[in-house]
């Protein structure tokens with residue numbers, strides 16, 4: 228007998244039929260003898276609909292009231308699913324975040340979970356009940372309703388699994404697992420059986436949208452085995468777990484992530500003296516703009532070029548800041564480009580395989596794709612290229628690292 232937390236996303240509870248299908252699945256697991264806690268999202272589209280309503284009344288909606296509003300989406304699905312479970316002869320009980328006592332800080336819209344009271348859930352589980360918990364929400368110490376950020380039901384699922392020491396947290400969604408890359412771009416993309424927390428975290432922060440980043444961080448920290456599977460088709464999904472659980476013969480590259488979320492800014496001809504980097508990036512961070520990649524060229528005649536990337540949403544704001552900085556530093560000019568893409572290869576196997584970056588650059592060169600910026604970490608290599616070539620680059624790398632073949636990922640080049 229296992230204790231399972233099963234989280235169902237918006238499309239999995241998007242209609243009465245889908246809710247019935249979830250109830251059937253829960254019934255099946257319950258009949259196999261497992262104890263089950265279900266975490267649900269709002270019906271698909273509902274959170275966006277509520278945001279739209281709020282904005283039609285208040286352009287910048289009050290943060291506290293926004294959370295009161297958004298938390299209603301999940302309150303609908305916990306009640307409906309509990310009813311569907313009862314119809315199947317199961318004992319079921321719904322819980323909002325505050326009824327569980329999921330205590331968070333007071334950062335409305337992006338609250339962090341601080342504590343989960345498990346006592347009442349334990350008692351209900353011992354009684355044989357299926358618990359249905361609203362994802363994405365909690366309450367601060369004063370009882371104000373809070374939400375955890377978009378996609379936050381994943382985090383609720385993982386946090387409950389950690390608090391209750393569940394055997395597995397299963398994330399049911401509309402894809403049947405984590406893929407070597409987006410199957411919409413590469414036909415031969417393959418579902419991974421296993422991936423490490425670290426790799427998943429990189430994939431998520433580099434643009435793979437399967438799981439909320441925070442939920443992966445949480446799962447890694449508390450070592451909660453996490454499985455991504457489809458609520459539409461049967462299958463094993465992808466298990467996200469510790470290094471030790473993933474095969475020893477790890478390929479160099481496990482997956483390829485990409486996004487068009489960034490923009491590039493260059494300050495040409497800045498004096499190459501101590502303190503310049505902070506004079507450039509200080510005002511950028513003061514404007515609350517996050518910087519991703521940073522590259523400073525070698526100095527020529529006492530001046531250098533300084534390049535960095537920011538989220539595309541911050542592009543205009545960053546450009547304004549940089550124009551002021553350029554004047555202050557007497558830089559030659561500001562260059563900028565928001566038609567770029569970031570393509571990354573990710574794999575813990577890189578630690579033990581040499582030449583992975585070189586293989587990546589060679590594969591891109593063979594397609595005549597010019598690399599504008601490079602950044603590396605222990606388990607990833609990212610390049611910035613012209614966004615026109617993004618899909619071509621992803622396809623070239625997928626085949627160079629033979630990711631369509633099981634147990635591949637080692638490039639021959």
Ligand code: ASP
Pocket residue numbers: 236237268269274275300362363376377378379380381
């Ligand atoms: N309903 C929330 C959202 O759409 C939370 C979630 O689905 O995880 O972001």
Ligand code: MG
Pocket residue numbers: 236237268378
């Ligand atoms: Mg989601």
